[in-house]
Amino acid sequence: MTTFPGSARVEMVMGMPVSVDIRTALPAREMTPLLDDAFSWLRWVEDTFSPVKEDSQIGRLNRGQTIRQIPELIEVLHRCDELSEATGGWFESRINGVIDPSGYIKGWALERLSRALCNAGAGDHRITAGGDIRMRGSAAPGKRWRVGIRDPRTDLVRKVVFAHDLGIATSGATPIVDPRTGEVQKGLGSVTVIGPDLGVADAYSTAIYAMGPILAKRFAADLAEEGPYQTMIITRDGQEISTPGFAGYSGTEARLAG
Known part of the structure; x- marks a missing residue:
């Protein structure tokens, strides 16, 4: 198969390995500083928005x-605040007076980075950080990017997503608190939301997971009817519930094992 030359780099940021995979053919003199700038941006986001770093702006705000x-x-x-209102308070960055934008900030940072890479001429790329993925352009000439969504x-x-331009956010790998009780929600296995803005998809996946099984299905269905964000829920017992538009991004290889 024909591939793009490109370049990829993985570094630890925000406590996890973050991958920036650029497939656009750029000379090394452009590619290296581009990747340097990408990870500098992500570290700036971590230093600014981390709720656990004492000297971050969020840490200072909380004190x-x-x-x-x-x-x-x-x-x-x-x-x-807008996303809290849009989800009926199920996405909440302020709990008990403490500000923590973690359910949004990673997706937002990757979305901003993706736009910056496009503006710099690197339109074919995939950025991955934990359950958040932003892909644009092509993985190889004429080939969409493909992402496997795994059963937790x-x-x-469980399903393979194919796309040229999409944000994918999956919640459930780390504990998510029900903002109304302050307790960790354990009613679902995972929630994946796909759509045009990764930050928004990230917040929606967090909110839907926090809702628990019954409200989650209802909210996901309403969300799909209203706009471009589609959802796949995997329950604790392995059931898979997807909104109709999700199928448009998965092909015949949607049920691969491993």
């Missing part, structure tokens, strides 16, 4: 200390 007037900080907090119980691939 009532002065913060820098950073446009991105205002943007993120405003967007989190067995680690087998």
Whole structure:
């Protein structure tokens, strides 16, 4: 199969391996600083928005200390409030007076990075950080990117998503708190949301997981009817519930094992 030359790099950021895979043919003199800048951006996001770093802006905000007037900080907090309203409070970045935008910030950071790579001429790329993936362009000439969504119980691939331009956010690998009770939600296996903006998909997947099985199915169906965000839920007992539009991104290889 014909492949793109490109380049890929994996580094630890936000406590996890993050992969930036660029398939656009660029000379090394452009590719190396492009990847350097990509990871510099992700580290800046971590240093600014981490709720556990004492000197981050979020950490300082939670302790009532002065913060820098950073446009991105205002943007993120405003967007989190909008997403809280859109999900009926199931996505919540403020719990018991503590601000934690973790359910949105990783997807937002990867979405911003993806747009920056496009603007720099690297339109064929895939960025992966935990359960968040942003892909654009092609994996190889004429070939869509493919992403396997795994069953959290067995680690087998339950569905394969094919796309040239899509954000994919999966929640459930790390604990998610029910914002109304403060307790860890354990009613679902995983929730995957796909759509045009990875930050929004990330927040929706977090919210749907927090809702528990009954409300999750209803909200996912309503979300699919209203716009471009589609959902796949895997329950604790292995049932798979997908909104109709999800099938448009999966092909005949949608049930591969391993």
